[in-house]
Amino acid sequence: MSKLLNNTGRQIPGPTTANVITLFARPHCPSHKSYVQQKITFAPKHSINHYIAYPYFGVHCSPNRHKLYPSQPAPQEPYTEWLLRSRRCALFADVTGLQPVKRSSKKIHQWESNIRAGYSVDHASIWISSTGSVFLLNEPYQPLLKNPTDLKVAGFTHIEIPLNLSPYCGGGSLDGNAPGTRSYLITGPLCQTTCRVVL
Numbered sequence: 001m002s003k004l005l006n007n008t009g010r011q012i013p014g015p016t017t018a019n020v021i022t023l024f025a026r027p028h029c030p031s032h033k034s035y036v037q038q039k040i041t042f043a044p045k046h047s048i049n050h051y052i053a054y055p056y057f058g059v060h061c062s063p064n065r066h067k068l069y070p071s072q073p074a075p076q077e078p079y080t081e082w083l084l085r086s087r088r089c090a091l092f093a094d095v096t097g098l099q100p101v102k103r104s105s106k107k108i109h110q111w112e113s114n115i116r117a118g119y120s121v122d123h124a125s126i127w128i129s130s131t132g133s134v135f136l137l138n139e140p141y142q143p144l145l146k147n148p149t150d151l152k153v154a155g156f157t158h159i160e161i162p163l164n165l166s167p168y169c170g171g172g173s174l175d176g177n178a179p180g181t182r183s184y185l186i187t188g189p190l191c192q193t194t195c196r197v198v199l
Contacts, residue, residue, distance in 0.1 A: 021048050023058065023086055024065035025079035035074060037065060040083040044090035054089045054100035054125050056168060061086065081169075089167040096165075098127040098135065112136055115186060118154065120144055123168050123181065136186045137161075139168035144184050156188035 020043045027035035040061075044051070051057050060082040062068050093099060103109055103126055115121060115136060122140035129135070138144065144151070144158070151158055161183035163169065171180030 019044055019047050021063070021086075021090070023061040023063060023083055024068060025061045025083050026068050027074055028076060028078045029074035030076050030078075036078070037068070038078050038080060038083060039065070040087055042087045042090065045094045046090075050099060051086070051090050051093055052100075053102050054093075054167065056082075056123065056125075057086045057089045057100070059085070085168060088165070088169060092161070092165050092167045093127075096127075098129055100137075101126050101128050108134065111188065114154075115156065115188070119151065123170070127185075133187065137167070137183060138186055139166065139170070139181045139183045141170065141180050144182070151186070154188075156186055158184050158186040160184055 020041060022039060022041045025038040025040075027037045029035055048058075048063065060079045089100070103112070108126060111134070112121075112124065112126070115138070116124075119138075120140045120142040121136075121138050122142070123138070125137045127135045127137055144160075163179065163182075166179070166181070166183035168181050168183060169179035
């Protein structure tokens with residue numbers, strides 16, 4: 001991790017190291033001769049267990065570099081997108097105060113099915129606030145719907161997440177190209193309060 005220095009040359013205190021997470025990606029083989037294994041290290045507010053219910057956290061990567069075996073044949077392209085996705089998941093959770101959870105009840109399944117019935121849903125995940133409010137994070141490549149007011153008429157409220165906080169960001173690149181997905185946080189009849197997440 002790099003050091004941050006102020007204008008006097010003294011180091012600025014960084015985030016606590018109590019929850020530092022290091023993830024190793026699956027090895028890739030850019031030269032067809034030797035394997036390369038990328039890693040990412042970041043210091044979120046919580047331990048790794050706080051974030052792993054997000055379905056795309058830790059995909060193609062692991063805290064234990066020795067548990068990952070190269071694909072056969074190993075791809076030439078690195079798994080950078082998946083490493084960054086895990087870091088963005090933690091950032092989204094820490095900024096919003098929400099936590100990803102598993103789909104644990106019939107009511108949540110039904111609520112999600114009602115949304116899927118009329119709207120473009122992809123890369124969906126369930127998040128919960130500290131007060132118990134439930135949200136669907138929807139990250140599709142397609143527009144959410146042609147007429148956003150239809151969502152409100154159906155009893156749902158949604159906000160679009162800024163790209164710099166969106167966890168999935170599918171199809172983005174390190175060259176600055178915008179991702180192909182957009183992220184929407186949706187709440188509705190299952191949640192007895194309005195969407196109060198401040199971004």
